Amino acid sequence: MILVKLGGSVITDKSKLRTFRKGSCERLARELLASRDDLLLVHGAGSFGHIEAKKYGLHKGFKNNSQLEHVAMVQRDVRELNLKVLEALIDEGVRAVSVPPAAAATFRNGSVVSFEPDVFGVVVGIGLVPVSFGDVVPDEVMGFSICSGDLVMEALAQSFKPKLVVFCTDVDGVYESDPKRDKNAELISRFDAKSLRTLRKTESKHADVTGSIYGKLERMLAISRDCEKCMIVNGNVPGRLGKALRGEAVVSTVVVPR
Amino acid sequence: MILVKLGGSVITDKSKLRTFRKGSCERLARELLASRDDLLLVHGAGSFGHIEAKKYGLHKGFKNNSQLEHVAMVQRDVRELNLKVLEALIDEGVRAVSVPPAAAATFRNGSVVSFEPDVFGVVVGIGLVPVSFGDVVPDEVMGFSICSGDLVMEALAQSFKPKLVVFCTDVDGVYESDPKRDKNAELISRFDAKSLRTLRKTESKHADVTGSIYGKLERMLAISRDCEKCMIVNGNVPGRLGKALRGEAVVSTVVVPR
Numbered sequence: 429m430i431l432v433k434l435g436g437s438v439i440t441d442k443s444k445l446r447t448f449r450k451g452s453c454e455r456l457a458r459e460l461l462a463s464r465d466d467l468l469l470v471h472g473a474g475s476f477g478h479i480e481a482k483k484y485g486l487h488k489g490f491k492n493n494s495q496l497e498h499v500a501m502v503q504r505d506v507r508e509l510n511l512k513v514l515e516a517l518i519d520e521g522v523r524a525v526s527v528p529p530a531a532a533a534t535f536r537n538g539s540v541v542s543f544e545p546d547v548f549g550v551v552v553g554i555g556l557v558p559v560s561f562g563d564v565v566p567d568e569v570m571g572f573s574i575c576s577g578d579l580v581m582e583a584l585a586q587s588f589k590p591k592l593v594v595f596c597t598d599v600d601g602v603y604e605s606d607p608k609r610d611k612n613a614e615l616i617s618r619f620d621a622k623s624l625r626t627l628r629k630t631e632s633k634h635a636d637v638t639g640s641i642y643g644k645l646e647r648m649l650a651i652s653r654d655c656e657k658c659m660i661v662n663g664n665v666p667g668r669l670g671k672a673l674r675g676e677a678v679v680s681t682v683v684v685p686r
Numbered sequence: 687m688i689l690v691k692l693g694g695s696v697i698t699d700k701s702k703l704r705t706f707r708k709g710s711c712e713r714l715a716r717e718l719l720a721s722r723d724d725l726l727l728v729h730g731a732g733s734f735g736h737i738e739a740k741k742y743g744l745h746k747g748f749k750n751n752s753q754l755e756h757v758a759m760v761q762r763d764v765r766e767l768n769l770k771v772l773e774a775l776i777d778e779g780v781r782a783v784s785v786p787p788a789a790a791a792t793f794r795n796g797s798v799v800s801f802e803p804d805v806f807g808v809v810v811g812i813g814l815v816p817v818s819f820g821d822v823v824p825d826e827v828m829g830f831s832i833c834s835g836d837l838v839m840e841a842l843a844q845s846f847k848p849k850l851v852v853f854c855t856d857v858d859g860v861y862e863s864d865p866k867r868d869k870n871a872e873l874i875s876r877f878d879a880k881s882l883r884t885l886r887k888t889e890s891k892h893a894d895v896t897g898s899i900y901g902k903l904e905r906m907l908a909i910s911r912d913c914e915k916c917m918i919v920n921g922n923v924p925g926r927l928g929k930a931l932r933g934e935a936v937v938s939t940v941v942v943p944r
Binding site: 496499510546554555566567 | 748751754755757758759761762765766768769772773776781782783784785786788789792804805808809811812813814824825826829830
């Protein structure tokens with residue numbers, strides 16, 4: 429079993445509302461065909477989710493009725509992205525089937541309180557590829573909350589103990605300083621809990637309602653305990669995902685528990 | 687609580703592959719605003735599902751690998767329809783949120799074996815309108831199977847015991863003979879188990895992988911036991927759904943257990 433996240437920053441233009449990067453998604457779909465293993469896919473919401481969700485405070489849960497039409501619109505937008513991803517995958521030969529996070533998980537205070545992996549398991553069992561995604565979800569305490577793609581990744585890793593987990597992002601991996609600001613930033617090839625402590629907390633320049641880079645790295649460290657290998661690769665560089673799936677050496681950060 | 691099915695024959699052209707009837711769907715959305723009660727919606731798959739599902743025998747479950755790409759394509763098509771329905775509803779002011787059947791139910795041999803209504807309940811509880819639909823679903827025995835919109839209606843009626851259930855179809859109700867063939871066909875205003883026994887089994891002229899009219903009526907009879915009133919109305923006649931929701935007299939068939 430291999431678990432792959434197609435980052436919202438790779439399949440969408442995160443700075444422009446609802447902008448799908450079709451070509452990138454189709455190329456990644458072709459690279460996924462390199463895998464001979466069962467596949468589980470998750471994609472981020474990118475600019476189909478974060479921008480509006482942040483604007484209307486959807487990550488804070490139900491505060492007033494005026495949010496509700498935006499909950500409806502954002503979940504619609506995210507499903508539009510999911511449909512585009514499904515189409516790109518199916519066109520390239522990946523037999524993709526949509527599985528929204530609320531089909532398997534229930535949520536309380538923005539956290540997963542139960543996760544039934546069977547819906548993913550049955551789909552994989554017959555040779556299809558489940559595709560989950562970051563979404564606005566019903567929340568037993570907050571009314572609704574945001575389930576990030578990374579949260580789905582964590583739940584899937586815990587349930588399926590995949591041999592390989594790959595996060596496709598728009599950077600080569602984790603750097604000692606922000607590579608978007610510092611040209612001499614050094615890539616960390618092996619990232620562990622100690623690296624996290626020494627890394628200065630940085631903030632992404634684009635809207636993100638699912639936590640800082642720091643929070644994402646904590647989640648990846650947790651995931652690295654549930655798989656044989658956990659990697660961050662640059663999904664914008666053609667071939668890197670395919671190489672990672674074939675077990676070839678590739679520019680990346682490998683995340684390890686310690 | 688009111689439960690409404692937007693039939694596939696009303697929101698799509700059932701004879702033409704993937705043809706959405708946007709105007710009809712938007713009008714029905716406006717009529718839904720007549721309801722002051724909590725709403726649960728289900729829509730059929732119409733020509734986004736039945737035609738291809740029948741062509742590749744998807745209602746028979748997993749037979750061979752060549753079906754899998756069609757499972758992927760049909761679930762994608764059905765989600766395209768769901769997205770169009772969501773858009774029409776949201777544009778008209780219905781705060782619609784997509785809930786695919788597999789988000790609440792698990793399936794064995796084409797039947798629902800478990801149904802967790804919470805995902806619908808939480809959505810309704812904060813003032814949103816869940817929208818489920820006929821879908822290709824994971825099936826623990828058959829690999830995959832077809833969950834009809836009517837099957838979702840039955841599970842929802844059992845769980846929520848709505849005061850009113852309305853099926854919007856392309857006919858005025860149940861006739862003593864097929865109104866599409868017999869101009870003098872008489873509308874049955876009150877349909878019960880005895881009516882079903884006397885009714886001759888008829889077959890729809892369009893592709894339908896979710897059973898005959900006869901099977902649909904059996905399901906409606908079962909649903910009528912879980913609600914105060916169960917009606918079939920013609921969704922193609924402007925105003926009928928709205929009248930039914932306001933409790934006004936309207937041309938229809940009322941389905942009663944006995």
